[in-house]
Amino acid sequence: MRRDSNNILKSFRNAFEGIESALRLERNLKIHFFIGIAVAVFSLFLPLSEKDLLWVYFAIFSVIGAELLNTVIEKFLDLFFEDYSESVKLVKDIAAGFVLWYSLFSVVVGILILGRALFSWSPSFAKFFVSGVLIFFPLFSVFVRRYRNVGKNDKSSGGR
Template identity: 45%
Template sequence: MRRSLKESFSYAFWGLIYSLRTQRNMKIHFLAGIGVLTLSLFLPFNGYDYLFVFFAVALVIITEMINTAIEATVDLFTKDYHRLAKIAKDVAAGAVLLAAINSIGVFFLVIIPKIKGFSYLNFYRIRLYPLHILLLLIGLLFLLYTFISYGRSRGGKGHF
């Protein structure tokens, strides 16, 4: 059965919602990412700075979702201890760890030097760039929509 493009996006969206609602580490990574991206709006970043920070945040979230998918797949096949199941789960968790270490490196190489030169005038900078305000509002609306729609849609049950 072929799915429509809308259905495919819907399933992907619900996969993101599932990860956010059920995985403690995903919540932590997501909130940290939103915090770092929000902080970056107040710092004197150039295009490359935004690129590095955005990709570091995205990499952590993506690897956390892949880790969740691998753990669920392994659990589908066995609840008992198995050496290969442990290897699959440990390797997936290791990928998340490397992504998190990478994001810490980006934080120290890109964000910390910008904070050292920070002044309160940077808070007024955001008013000069409507795109920053738009991106911040889109992020906040996405979070709000995510948590409201999850409880309403399908009685809290997706296609999982």
């Protein structure tokens, strides 16, 4: 039995070392981790139900888990592809999109739950606000990308 508990402890130690290494290497993971801890601690002082607290923690763990998975994917690809590759870029972009997707989910949870607790927002206002965020940011992103591409096309064609 002692041997099994040593293996379990070693597994946990290895897992924590992996998280620690990822935190040292990845700026975005540090940011999400810090924000997650701050929100988790702050949430303890709000009048939240257990269900609401569970959603907040689920959102935090989801974003950090997505960041860890993104780090694994990036590091794994870097092991095998030293030179630039469009395919590798696509996979890395999709992995980053995965993190973004969960980050948006966390924003939605934060607005719906923390907005109600902090600002006494009605559920209908929170839904309206969330809808605005979910519509505005993707549209804004598309607009910015198109604007940047137009600028690049103008420069490459000699400004014509």
